[in-house]
Amino acid sequence: MAQVDLINRDPQQMNNYIQVEFDDVLAEPNGTHSAECVWRNSHKCFTCGKNLCYKILTILTGIFVALGWGCTFACVSYGVIWCIAPCMRLLHVCLNPTKKILSIILSSFCGPIMSVQALIFSRIHVTNSTGEPPKPIDYMVGADSGKVKNFK
Amino acid sequence: MAQVDLINRDPQQMNNYIQVEFDDVLAEPNGTHSAECVWRNSHKCFTCGKNLCYKILTILTGIFVALGWGCTFACVSYGVIWCIAPCMRLLHVCLNPTKKILSIILSSFCGPIMSVQALIFSRIHVTNSTGEPPKPIDYMVGADSGKVKNFK
Amino acid sequence: MAQVDLINRDPQQMNNYIQVEFDDVLAEPNGTHSAECVWRNSHKCFTCGKNLCYKILTILTGIFVALGWGCTFACVSYGVIWCIAPCMRLLHVCLNPTKKILSIILSSFCGPIMSVQALIFSRIHVTNSTGEPPKPIDYMVGADSGKVKNFK
């Protein structure tokens, strides 16, 4: 049985968002400082109160809670390994032909419909010209008048 | 019959999401540590409880469950190999002409309709000019006034 | 008649998704191992049960099933080759003029409508300028004031 690491008790940073020190909770910006003794004693009260509460709670209940979680995970593991995983494998084998049959049918009946509707995007033509924006529309200049000087 | 590997019992990493050790379940961030004896005993209780439960369950039922799954997969394999796979092949052969006939009909009746509707995208013209954004609209400058100085 | 390959019986990998060995179905992650004898006997029971069931089923029915599928595919082939394929050819010949006539009519009546609607995309003008985002709108600066210093 591996030895438990008593210093770093969260080797996988799982719960590090709960790590609240004094300066994570209380902070005074410059120009709004309280008296020094107040601030020093606030720091002490916060830290002691927090540690004391937590240690009492864990001493009372920690070991029994750990034992309970151990048994729970053993049962869950047994159920998943011996029952659910083979069931998923069976489902995978059985539904694979369904997928293929559905694909054949859809490919036969819907495939041509989709392909013929796809023709609507098949004639896009874009001309790009760099330079001036299109001039304001001078409608007096129609399709057949070579010069546009007439109505100027 | 291939020899079973007693060390690495999940050679295909199929169930490795169930692998829960003590530090996957319980973790204390810095600054919130319980007493050392509490933590050390929690570790022991969790590990022992988990192993004990699992071993008892598998000894009682493991062999019979494995036998059951073996027979089940044999029946399923027989059904898929000798019945469903040839049926899919038959379906594939039969639906192929359907797909082609549908394609001919759709191509004749819907193809021209789609193609003529595709004309709507056939005259896109984009002019790109790099540089200044279009100036605020000074509407006093119409289409025919050469200079824009007049109403300034 | 080509000799059947007794070793590789799925030369086209058609049914390889049904290939289930013991470690495809049952697997124990590290830290959740059952007793060794349980695991070794589970392996044996699964493999033997699966092989036995399958062999019995195939010996009883395999040959007759294969004969039946042979006759079925012969009939289907006959129908497709001598009847359906020429029919599709005939359909192709007959519907081709329909497609052309429809095209002429649509091209005459809908083509100009679509072309004239396509004019709506014919004046797109995009100016790109690289650099600063457009400044916050200072509306006090209108179209005709040369300098923007006045209301600053």
Added chain:
Amino acid sequence: MAQVDLINRDPQQMNNYIQVEFDDVLAEPNGTHSAECVWRNSHKCFTCGKNLCYKILTILTGIFVALGWGCTFACVSYGVIWCIAPCMRLLHVCLNPTKKILSIILSSFCGPIMSVQALIFSRIHVTNSTGEPPKPIDYMVGADSGKVKNFK
């Protein structure tokens, strides 16, 4: 009359999707093999049954079916060549003026409307700036304050 090719009877791969051999229909993945004699006899039964059925059917009906299709295609060809094709030509000649007249009318009445609506896309301005995303909006910094240090 061209000599018929007795070896390659589908020179245009028209019906090659019907080509079903034994291993296109039946296949056993590794680990799920039936007894050798079963597999060998299945192969024989499938192949013989398929060939026998097909040959009997074609000997009985093949020649008459071919004769029938020959006459059918002759009649269809006559109809298309001497009647439908000239009709389509006539239709093409007659509908061409319709198309032009429709084009003139639409170009006169709808063309200007579309062109004037196209003005809506004529002032697109895009500024691209590479680098930082736009900063979180600090609304205290309005349009006219030169520095943004004040409410920081």
Added chain:
Amino acid sequence: MAQVDLINRDPQQMNNYIQVEFDDVLAEPNGTHSAECVWRNSHKCFTCGKNLCYKILTILTGIFVALGWGCTFACVSYGVIWCIAPCMRLLHVCLNPTKKILSIILSSFCGPIMSVQALIFSRIHVTNSTGEPPKPIDYMVGADSGKVKNFK
């Protein structure tokens, strides 16, 4: 009068989709071959039947049909050349002023409306930054806190 080409009777590939030979209609994939004599006689029956039918039909009616189409196209040509073409020219002359007048009116009344609506696309700003995706939103970091270390 130009001499008719008796070999290549479709110099413009107008009807080449009707060209159906024996192997365009009937084809046997590998593995599904009928008896040799059946196949050889099918080929003969199809080809002879098709040629015979067609020749009889054309001998009986071909010349009269051709004469009829000649007269028809003469009348249509007369109508189009002497009546419809000048009418289209007249229509073109008459509708041209309509188009211009409509353009002037629309340009006066709708042009400014469209131009002012086009302003909605005039302030697009896109910043592109290459590299990392935007980090998960850590809302605790607001607009005015210089460092983001506080709530980590």
Added chain:
Amino acid sequence: MAQVDLINRDPQQMNNYIQVEFDDVLAEPNGTHSAECVWRNSHKCFTCGKNLCYKILTILTGIFVALGWGCTFACVSYGVIWCIAPCMRLLHVCLNPTKKILSIILSSFCGPIMSVQALIFSRIHVTNSTGEPPKPIDYMVGADSGKVKNFK
């Protein structure tokens, strides 16, 4: 008066879509040929019938039709030149101030509304990263946990 060109009577290819020769109307693909005499006489009948009909029709009515069209176009030209063209010029002069007045009003009332709505597109930010697709979402990894190893 310019001499009329008796050879090329359509110098501007105006009516060349009516040009129907024998092989534009009737065509036999390879493998579907009628008897030679039938084809040769069909060609003659078509060409003669077509020419005869057309010449008779034009001899009877051609000159009078041409005279009628001449007078018609003279009247239309007179109307367009002396009446409609000056009217369009007058309309152009009169509607130009309307356009400018409308522009001033719209620019004053709608311009700011549109400009302020354009702000909605002013903060688009796109980050492009080349390479791997975004990984499957492992939601166990939140915003504040430095490492993602915990729940693996």
Added chain:
Amino acid sequence: MAQVDLINRDPQQMNNYIQVEFDDVLAEPNGTHSAECVWRNSHKCFTCGKNLCYKILTILTGIFVALGWGCTFACVSYGVIWCIAPCMRLLHVCLNPTKKILSIILSSFCGPIMSVQALIFSRIHVTNSTGEPPKPIDYMVGADSGKVKNFK
């Protein structure tokens, strides 16, 4: 007074779409020619009829029409120059403050709303990878299984 150009009477190509010669109206494609005398006389009748009609009409009314248009344009010019143009200038001066006031109000009330809605486009992230399309989804491979070999 400038001398009128008697040769080129449309120096600004204003009415050149009315220019209809004989071959703009009547044209015979190759293979559909009328008799030579018919065509030659048609040409003469068309040209003479057109010229005669037009000259008679202009001699009768041309001078008076020109005089009328002269007076009309004089009155319109007087109205536009001395009345409408100053009115537009006055309108431009008066509506300019309206535009600015509206801009200030909208910028104050709608500007922030639009800017905050623009945040919706501020987190677009696109990853581009060149090469293979995304593989068919094999859902058996979840987020936490390192290898995907298990269910193959």
Added chain:
Amino acid sequence: MAQVDLINRDPQQMNNYIQVEFDDVLAEPNGTHSAECVWRNSHKCFTCGKNLCYKILTILTGIFVALGWGCTFACVSYGVIWCIAPCMRLLHVCLNPTKKILSIILSSFCGPIMSVQALIFSRIHVTNSTGEPPKPIDYMVGADSGKVKNFK
């Protein structure tokens, strides 16, 4: 007082769209010419009539109209300079805090909502592959079959 320019009376091209000469109004295309005397006299009548009318109208009313516009613009200038411009400045000062307050409130309440909705565009993944279009879907090839040769 600056001397008025008697030659160029529109130094800012403000009204140059009213400039109508004879050939801006009346024009005869080639092939539709009236008699020479008619055209020459039309030109004279148009020019004289236009000049005469305009000069009489301006002599009668021009000076009084100019005096009236002078006084009008003086009053308008007084109103705008001494009343409206300071009012706009006052409005600008007063609405600026409104804008900032609105920005703070919206940034607090709507900003986070918009930012969290923007996550919907944060996982776009595009793979580009150059070359062949995606092949027609052959649904018989599923996710788990390594080769696609089986149903060909």
Added chain:
Amino acid sequence: MAQVDLINRDPQQMNNYIQVEFDDVLAEPNGTHSAECVWRNSHKCFTCGKNLCYKILTILTGIFVALGWGCTFACVSYGVIWCIAPCMRLLHVCLNPTKKILSIILSSFCGPIMSVQALIFSRIHVTNSTGEPPKPIDYMVGADSGKVKNFK
């Protein structure tokens, strides 16, 4: 107190859109000139009338108006500096925690929903091929026929 600049009385171009000279209001294009004396006297009347009116109005009311605006802006400045600006600062301080709390809540409840919906854009695949447009759909060519020559 800074000396007022008597020459340039609008140093910030604030009101330069009101600057109307004679040729901003009245202009005669070439070919539409009034008599010289009329034009010269119009210029004089306009300029004198405008100057006279404006000077009388300003002498009567200018000083008092300026005094009034001075007092008004003093009061407004006092209100903004001593009352509204600190209020906005207070609002900024108070709403900042609201924004953060809202962000935490939304990030917890809506963030995962949006992220999982973003998966819909995570499988876009685009193939680009340069060159020919996709050929007209020949539906006779299905997924499994290697060659497309058969129905040509």
Added chain:
Amino acid sequence: MAQVDLINRDPQQMNNYIQVEFDDVLAEPNGTHSAECVWRNSHKCFTCGKNLCYKILTILTGIFVALGWGCTFACVSYGVIWCIAPCMRLLHVCLNPTKKILSIILSSFCGPIMSVQALIFSRIHVTNSTGEPPKPIDYMVGADSGKVKNFK
């Protein structure tokens, strides 16, 4: 206590949009100048009135207002530092598990649904060809005719 800067009293440009001098409020464009004495006295009246009013108001109320704001901000700071900030920290800790649980559930139930819907964008194919726009549709040219010369 830092010494207050009596010269630059807005070191953070917080209120510089209230800075209104004489020429920010009153301005006369060229050509619309009032008499010199009027303008000089207007300047004096505006400046003196503004300064006098502001100084009287600040002498009467400035000190008390500053004292009030000082106390107000002290109370607000106390509330935010000692109460609201720790509350937000607590909320952050408590809602973090909620976010993760929600993510696990959504990833399990909605993730696969979204991923399978994403397949709709997985087959986009774009062909780009540079050069000519697509020709006008000549529908007489179908899928199977090699040449398009026939109906020209």
Added chain:
Amino acid sequence: MAQVDLINRDPQQMNNYIQVEFDDVLAEPNGTHSAECVWRNSHKCFTCGKNLCYKILTILTGIFVALGWGCTFACVSYGVIWCIAPCMRLLHVCLNPTKKILSIILSSFCGPIMSVQALIFSRIHVTNSTGEPPKPIDYMVGADSGKVKNFK
């Protein structure tokens, strides 16, 4: 126990948006200065009032508030570490098979439907041509007329 830093009391810039000095609250722009003594005393009153109030409040309540927050965070930490974190781990293990089963089912039933609908985007064709915009539509030029000179 770490020593508290009495100088920098907000080492993580958590509350620096509350830092309000005198010049963050009150500021006078140039040209709107109050009397010097007023400004100097305002500064003193603001700073003293703010400091006094804050210090009194913290002396009275600071230590007890800190003690309360310490205990609160201890309880919350205990609940999260020993109860909620293992629950999430359990949920993760249990929902993982659900996700996979759902994926298999959706992939079988919805996957083919989505794939066949994706065909609609599979035929996009874009032609880009650089240069001139598409010419105004001259509808008289149809598909079959080689030259466009006829109706000019």
